Amino acid sequence: MLTDRFDNPISTTSQTASDLYRAAVDRLLAGQPGLTEGFAAVIKADPGFALAYAGLARAHHFMGDMAEARKAIGAASELLGGATAREQSHVSALVLMMAGKAPQAYQAVRAHLSDHPRDAVIAQTSSSIYGLIGFSGQPGREAETLAFLATLLPHYGDDWWILSQYAFSLCETGQLSRAEAVIEKSLALNNENAHGAHVRSHILYEQGAVSDGIAYIDEWLKGYSNKGVMHGHLSWHQALWTLKTGDIDGMWALADKAVTPSGAQASPPLSVVADTASLLHRAELAGVPVSPERWAAISAFCTRFFPTPGNAFVDMHAAVAHAMAGEGAALERIISTPAGPAADLVPDIARGFQYMAKADWASATQYLSRAMTDTARLGGSRAQRDVVEHSLLACLMRQGRTEEAKRLAVLRRPVLADAVGA
Numbered sequence: 001m002l003t004d005r006f007d008n009p010i011s012t013t014s015q016t017a018s019d020l021y022r023a024a025v026d027r028l029l030a031g032q033p034g035l036t037e038g039f040a041a042v043i044k045a046d047p048g049f050a051l052a053y054a055g056l057a058r059a060h061h062f063m064g065d066m067a068e069a070r071k072a073i074g075a076a077s078e079l080l081g082g083a084t085a086r087e088q089s090h091v092s093a094l095v096l097m098m099a100g101k102a103p104q105a106y107q108a109v110r111a112h113l114s115d116h117p118r119d120a121v122i123a124q125t126s127s128s129i130y131g132l133i134g135f136s137g138q139p140g141r142e143a144e145t146l147a148f149l150a151t152l153l154p155h156y157g158d159d160w161w162i163l164s165q166y167a168f169s170l171c172e173t174g175q176l177s178r179a180e181a182v183i184e185k186s187l188a189l190n191n192e193n194a195h196g197a198h199v200r201s202h203i204l205y206e207q208g209a210v211s212d213g214i215a216y217i218d219e220w221l222k223g224y225s226n227k228g229v230m231h232g233h234l235s236w237h238q239a240l241w242t243l244k245t246g247d248i249d250g251m252w253a254l255a256d257k258a259v260t261p262s263g264a265q266a267s268p269p270l271s272v273v274a275d276t277a278s279l280l281h282r283a284e285l286a287g288v289p290v291s292p293e294r295w296a297a298i299s300a301f302c303t304r305f306f307p308t309p310g311n312a313f314v315d316m317h318a319a320v321a322h323a324m325a326g327e328g329a330a331l332e333r334i335i336s337t338p339a340g341p342a343a344d345l346v347p348d349i350a351r352g353f354q355y356m357a358k359a360d361w362a363s364a365t366q367y368l369s370r371a372m373t374d375t376a377r378l379g380g381s382r383a384q385r386d387v388v389e390h391s392l393l394a395c396l397m398r399q400g401r402t403e404e405a406k407r408l409a410v411l412r413r414p415v416l417a418d419a420v421g422a
Contacts (some may be wrong), residue, residue: 002015003018004018004022004025005120006118006119009086010049011050012049014046014049016045016046017042017045017046017052020041021039021051021052024041024052025120028058029124029193029195030190030192030196031193031230032194033225033227033229034227035062035063035229036059036060036063036068038059039053039055039056043056048079048082050076050077050091051076051091051121052076053072053075053076054072054073054076054091056072057070057071057072057073057094057098058094060072061098063266064269066098069098070098070099073091073094073095076091076094077091086115089108089111089115090116090119090121093108093109093122094125097125102132102136102341103136106132109122109126109132117151117155118155118156120161123162124165126148127145127149127152127165127169128165128195129168129172129380130270131145133145133148134379134380136341137341137342137377137378137379138377139374139376141377142169142172142376143173145172146166146169146173149162149165153166158185158189160187160189160193160196161190161193163182163183163186164186164187164195167179167199168199168202171199171202171203171206172381172382179199186199187200194224194228194230194231194234195230197217197230197234198230198234198237200216201213201216201217202381202383204216205237205383206382206383207415210245213238214238214241214242214245217235217237221235226258226265226266227265227266228266229266229268231258231265232258232259232265232266232267232271232272232275233267233271233275235254235255235258236259236278237383239254239255239259239279243286248283251279251283255279259275259279260294260298262297269301269306270313270314272298273305273314273318274313276298276321277302277317277318277321278320280321281320281390282390285394292326295321296325298321298325299318299325301321302314302317302318302321302322302330303327303330308339309337309338309343309346310339310340311340312341312342312378313342313379313380313384315334315340315346316345316346316349316378316388318330319331319334319349319353320387323354323357324357326357331350331353331354335347335354342378345373348367348370348371349371352368352391352395356394356395361395361398362399364391365392365395365399368388372412375389382413386416389409390416392408393405396408
């Protein structure tokens with residue numbers, strides 16, 4: 001029987017479909033261009049291969065196209081008659097995920113991986129900051145992701161994908177030296193892994209290595225198409241570092257070329273919202289004027305793609321966009337009808353941004369401070385959640401409470417301490 005790259009038997013008799021499936025899965029795991037096209041080619045080679053449709057569903061899901069994701073996973077479900085028990089369990093877990101039943105999907109994933117730990121497509125659903133654990137809204141989710149990956153690690157050996165995921169989890173739990181060693185090993189095995197390059201950029205961010213970060217991403221992006229799913233987010237990292245150097249024209253050039261709604265070529269809507277809103281807000285906090293048109297554009301994008309609250313990470317970024325754009329009705333929806341597992345954190349953050357837009361620094365401080373109890377529950381990375389830290393620090397400083405801001409930065413996020421002169 002034919003197998004995938006991780007030695008799991010697959011229910012296709014077509015060598016061509018098998019080869020294409022291996023390539024499509026690697027493309028998915030590495031964030032390379034053509035995620036949906038890769039699985040579509042597998043389906044063309046073997047229209048009866050259920051996992052090809054499941055992979056297509058995962059690719060659409062990753063890109064934020066839930067209608068197509070559900071259509072594809074439905075097709076996979078109809079083709080399970082001759083599938084193995086692993087493939088049936090594989091599809092069942094994704095059905096739950098595509099239906100928005102995250103807690104049930106996570107339980108199915110854990111059960112599946114206890115029997116089939118080398119099923120990387122299923123493992124990937126819970127291995128990253130945007131996965132089932134990452135967006136669970138639960139306390140300790142960073143440690144849980146690390147433990148999840150640690151149990152899988154022995155089953156994969158020196159595999160570039162699992163190493164890159166493990167390195168990111170080490171980084172997010174503050175183990176930078178270990179993370180650096182692991183990501184270097186991963187990239188040595190596959191330097192075309194966009195997620196691996198992303199992990200390295202986060203490690204450089206946490207180290208405060210601005211010039212090294214700019215040089216690394218600038219060089220790595222030379223070989224990566226702007227049609228790659230990670231191109232916009234890697235450009236966001238580059239733009240943040242460029243802002244840090246004071247090269248404002250360079251920062252705007254990067255934003256307009258690859259980060260904003262008009263510039264990003266292949267970024268999922270979630271990334272466009274988070275990257276654009278946080279970059280604009282950080283620019284303003286650094287004293288860079290941001291035009292009303294820029295805020296209006298990202299606010300409108302948020303309303304189009306995320307009209308209903310439900311993901312705290314998205315809602316946090318949508319809140320700052322609506323607040324700065326003066327879109328009171330959209331902002332009020334987020335404040336008054338928060339939803340999702342970390343919904344309790346959202347109203348205070350949104351109110352904080354609302355008062356920042358009014359330059360009411362004392363009121364903004366009050367609300368942002370209340371939200372600082374466990375911002376990790378919001379999801380995303382430490383670097384992304386720094387938009388909340390930056391905001392609170394800025395509010396304190398604009399009230400003349402600089403020493404308090406310094407102490408807070410040193411205690412919570414030393415990498416930000418230089419922003420307040422500590």
